[in-house]
Amino acid sequence: MNFQTYQARRQELRKAVHGGAILILANAEAPKNYADNVYPFRQDSNFLYYVGVNEADMAALLLPGGEEILFGREEHPDDLVWHGPHAVLSDHASASGFAGTGLRKTLAGVVSDLCARGVEIHYLPPYRAERRFELAEILETDPRTVDGGVSQILIKAVIAQRSIKTDAEIAEIEGALAVTAEAYREIMAATRPGRTEAELAAVLQRVALAHDRQQSFNPIVSVRGEVLHNTSYANTLAEGDLLLVDSGADSARWYASDITRTFPVSGTFTSQQRDIYEIVLAMQEAAIAAASPEKTNRELHGLAALTAARGLVDLGLMQGDPHAAVEAGAHALFFPHGLGHMLGQDVHDMEDLGDLVGYDEGDSRSEQFGLAFLRLAKKLQPGFVITIEPGIYFVPALIDQWRTADRHSEFICYDRLHAYQGFGGIRIEDDVLITADGARVLGSGIPKTVAELESVVGR
Ligand SMILES: [Mn+2]
Incomplete structure (x- = not known):
């Protein structure tokens, strides 16, 4: 530039x-x-x-x-x-x-x-x-x-x-992701029981600073991943915990990156954790595979929600028709936020300019819990860079609230949720370029599958 x-x-x-x-x-x-x-x-x-x-x-x-x-x-x-x-x-x-x-x-x-x-x-x-x-x-x-x-x-x-990123801007975002990828490699290697969230947050800061870069936003490094914007680093990591890290470094020209990975502190997922992890990964992969200028981001969000509902029905945590469950908004107990947002010079690109960034004129946010937090609903266009960041969370207070109100009990198997007390949350996030006929995940790749994560965490 x-x-x-x-x-x-x-x-x-x-x-x-x-x-x-x-x-x-x-x-x-x-x-x-x-x-x-x-x-x-x-x-x-x-x-x-x-x-x-x-x-x-x-x-x-x-x-x-x-x-x-x-x-x-x-x-x-x-x-x-x-x-x-x-x-x-x-x-x-x-x-x-x-x-x-x-x-x-x-x-x-x-x-x-x-x-x-x-x-x-x-x-x-x-x-x-x-x-x-x-x-x-x-x-x-x-x-x-x-x-x-x-x-x-x-x-x-x-x-x-x-909204439409040029090749030079995409190169900037990938430049940011190179630093972010290095930070994730280091934080994954440094993760083990007994470490503190603060010590691991320091790894992200050190790597970015060593490249003379700033964070695109305050990083989340938490074993309480179900608290969506948790920026306290007060906990010590224990065997059996999942660590959720949501962070990104800026590029040399102040373009943002925004990545989330969730991995087991011990280096190995429990079977309960792996089951949920595979659902979240399937949600993300379905959305990435469908992303193209043919689709609206609202449709991608719906696809991720449907994938969640199907997976949770298979697991016995939800029941009934997954389509009907999503239509009613029952899945939002587990996936209470939007699929993602625009990314560029800002991490939530142009959020200072209001909802016209994510919604066409005449369109507006849903009032349904969960969908109301969808920042981007528009038809996708070649040159958009968006985040795709589905998650599944077990928020004890929300589960109690819904159970007490008997909310969506035709779709949610509340009795089965006791076993997920203290589970936390899982989110997986990548930065994705919409191309002429599909989409491309930006960056050179950060461990994401169960096997990839288990081969690097704590090593
Ligand atoms: Mn994000």
Whole structure:
């Protein structure tokens, strides 16, 4: 990716928005406890996509006539002392193909002049509170009106563009996956009874840091895999536990990766664990095999759910017609989340832009438990990169709740679930490219079958 890549992206965006000016703001540093002590910097993904510069407090303004201005901070003589030699605004402008530059503090004035001339300012939804105030200041409006003023046409144009990954972007995601694969090889080898979740989480951090990469999100490393977003690392691994690891490193250009593997702490699955594992693997394999531009992701989700229901009926944990069970939503006791999401510059790609990323206009999320958490339902297109991440979980509180309410008892064999107290959960996740006639799992492969995992865990 070079300055022409970013220029071309901006040109396409301007064409799609046709009319008005487009304002894309970089992120600011985020203070932890005082202004100079900050969280690791994460650039705004839209700014990365259209400008590609990883520096705080910048802004890009694309004018209707084709003029483009990159705004950045003023250099201070002391900067050389604190920051050493570094790229300045003119360097950033040539790296990203901007002809015009301006000081960030002049942005509000430029926008104000445009507004006075009746030029509409298109901007994207803020997801940080500071951004809302920043926009209010630039647009000379009340912060409470900022969200209502976001540009629908800009949102749709960005989604259309960022949804289709180019070869260079796919190479970035595979670059991220190479680091992630190394981290999984190391964490699997280091897993054994007596180790702590924290020690194993440190393996993921060490491998990414050794490549000078950040995590795409806070990793999950847990023997309580049934707690879906469990980011505490307080447990010690015991014989008989399953360890669920959901993590991914960023690429050099801040594209995400997102992988989940679940494996036995002892290195060998119990027969109970293996039975459930094989169902989850079958759910994932069925969805990957069916993935193509012919299908919607809602259909893939349904296929995974049906595979789960069939497997659980065979195992005696569910009963009745699997189709009817899925229709009723009974399988969601075990598979309570969506099959996956878009992946790209963000791990949940473009989630800041709302449900139009995953749902066509006029379509919306189901209200059914489980299906309501499906982030992506759209018809798939060549160039989409999605995660396919089915799971089966035994959530004691949820099982108790449903049993007490006698919920879906025609489909669920509650008496058989006592034997799964403390089982935890299993999820398997890969990153998948939709191609012209099917799909391709990205990356060079991370152990996934029972035999593959048993040959590497603890070794
Ligand atoms: Mn995911």
